[in-house]
Amino acid sequence: MPSGTMKETIKRVSIDLFFKKGYFATSISEIARGSGIQKASIYYHYTSKEEILFSILQSTMDDLTFYLKSSLAGIDDVEERMRAAVESHVRFHLERQKENFIANSELRGLTPAHYREIVTRRDEYERIFQEIISDGSKGGVFADVDVKILSYAILTLCTAGATWYKPTGRLTIDEIAQIYETFILSGLKQKDDISS
Amino acid sequence: MPSGTMKETIKRVSIDLFFKKGYFATSISEIARGSGIQKASIYYHYTSKEEILFSILQSTMDDLTFYLKSSLAGIDDVEERMRAAVESHVRFHLERQKENFIANSELRGLTPAHYREIVTRRDEYERIFQEIISDGSKGGVFADVDVKILSYAILTLCTAGATWYKPTGRLTIDEIAQIYETFILSGLKQKDDISS
DNA sequence: TGTGTTCTACCGACCGGTCGTTAGTTGATG
């Protein structure tokens, strides 16, 4: 049943369990059981439970940033850049729901050194969004908004999809991304009618 | 140093610890140490660790809903209702940051029965927002939006404040609430210029 | 007011069990 190497299996099983029960509530024994080996054998592939978590967060953050940069490549118009960024962010979070959920809720399980490393990557990622917002504000495409707060807002909003999204649900990933795009762009432009 | 009854102290200490370390990563011994008593004495006031968590979530949800209903009382205009709802939601989450953070991240620590109870209350709360959005859409004040997704989006967005807000930070609660109000109302109305 | 009784709020010791982790060993692969 399990495909690929055992190390990958352990990681995949851990993602499932960390997503379902949380990092601290998941035991090495459970991961081993799910992987079809004894719990001691886990330590042949990973030095510690924390290293499994770190490995998950690391690859997730790497892929996330790579995905965003690919989506933005070659796009110059600031509004189109924001649309692409939102779409990339939403798509990645929904396609790799579990890992992203873990990345947003289990940072406390990391050692201080690993924590810093992940937070640094996250900050880099956020900075890309902040630059787009800032550019849009300066260029008059967006309203004169608070860049920091709005960037957090936009990211959290899209990330939130990963908490309730069900692949079998009412809407497709494309439709959800479209809804968010429209909402966010309107929120950034803040064009209001004067008929009130 | 500790004020009020011991039962309240235990709850307060637990809120601090659950917020800082998470429910599963917090031990009864730590709660006892923080409360200045032995761990056995915890069980005089609470029947289990889970009951402490449940008690926190219960009172938080109760207060949250009460707060919202009070804020909406007497307001009829749908746009004003949404503004008031957002402001109430943001304010409560920032003022009682720790409890709300726990309420949004530690539901998995509950027994199935308690879980259902809290989720039911959360659903009731969400329904109030959904009704406002739905009314606004029907009345033409808001665009024809996806009520469910937008309600989740709005709630998560405001809730997110509780993850990064620092009372000593750059902005006051009022200013943050104002930023969210403007962003959300623009996002709901979706008035765009046609100059593109 | 004095005395026996009950209640409150806590204590230290300890329970069975599980945790993450390590040591040493074994069977399969090349």
Added chain:
DNA sequence: CATCAACTAACGACCGGTCGGTAGAACACA
């Protein structure tokens, strides 16, 4: 015959929770 990838067995630490016990306040009644 060496290396890999798994195994069995066990470690100390700690977990949530329970136990019997107790100082002192509160209460009932003479």
